Amino acid sequence: MRRTIGSSGLSVAPIGLGGMPMSIQGRPPEAEALRTIHAALDAGMDFIDTADVYCKDDTDIGHNERLIAKALRDRADGRSVVVATKGGLERPKGDWTTNGRPEHLRSACDRSLAALGVDQIQLYQLHAPDDDVPFADSVGALAELRAAGKIAHVGLSNVSVAEIEAARAIVPIVSVQNRCNPFDRSAWTDGVVQYCTANGLAFLPYSPVGGGRGKAKVATDKTLVAVGQRHGVSPFQVTLAWLLAKSPVMLPIPGASKVASAVDSAAAMKLVLTAEDLAELDRAFPT
Secondary structure (H helix, E strand, C coil): CCEECCCCCCEECCCCEECHHHCCCCCCCHHHHHHHHHHHHHCCCCEEECCCCCCCCCCCCCHHHHHHHHHHHCCCCHHHCEEEEEECEECHHHCCEECCCHHHHHHHHHHHHHHHCCCCEEEEEECCCCCCCCHHHHHHHHHHHHHCCCEEEEEEECCCHHHHHHHHCCCCEEEEECECECCECHHHHCCHHHHHHHHCCEECCECCCCHHHHHHHHHHCHHHHHHHHHHCCCHHHHHHHHHHHHCCCECCCCECCCHHHHHHHHHHHHCCCCHHHHHHHHHHCCC
């Protein structure tokens, strides 16, 4: 049931926790966020995905990383949790902008190390390519950070197959994180999921149950609801189980800001969809 993050040797539960909703605008009180992280771990999750820019603005950089570090310090099993973070974006006055300059990535990594309270980041991902910076320069900076021992493994986010191949020519890549859910299937149509599957790279679909705006579509979709009713589970669990069934390298990272959401997502690890369920879902959401 556990899945390995590419060639990293890191073995984790097949569904992880996305930390973003706990730190951006509309975030919950810290105590509730900490309870949510603890509930996710108690429910069997042992992989958490974060980023330095999961925060309100540029005065708040590292909020989610610090929150996760605090939650893990409270637990005896905190050291066994794999935490992945990202660098390559900025939040000027709350906006989202790219910055893939090597000097920014080096300083961002140092800030993330401090925020997480670790000597080495287990998985560090380029958050997005920067159109104003040669892609090879950004990836090369991560290769240097890996050589320096500041990061153990390198991942990519928001990338194409061509960019994955270009990065792999520079440094070993263990994971790819792109948006993917029943209503956004571009990760299949552009070949990224197939590439990751064929090459043994972990694929981390973000917004797997629709994200902040798309979750309402999942909650009301007739096919997802019908399959869920047959199993007595939520349509969100059906969505996550469907993704897991699509490829052995899938590792969904649904976000959560409430205990109930984290627990519901974790429960999808135990949901076994039938062949009939999967056929029905594939007809509704062809990939």
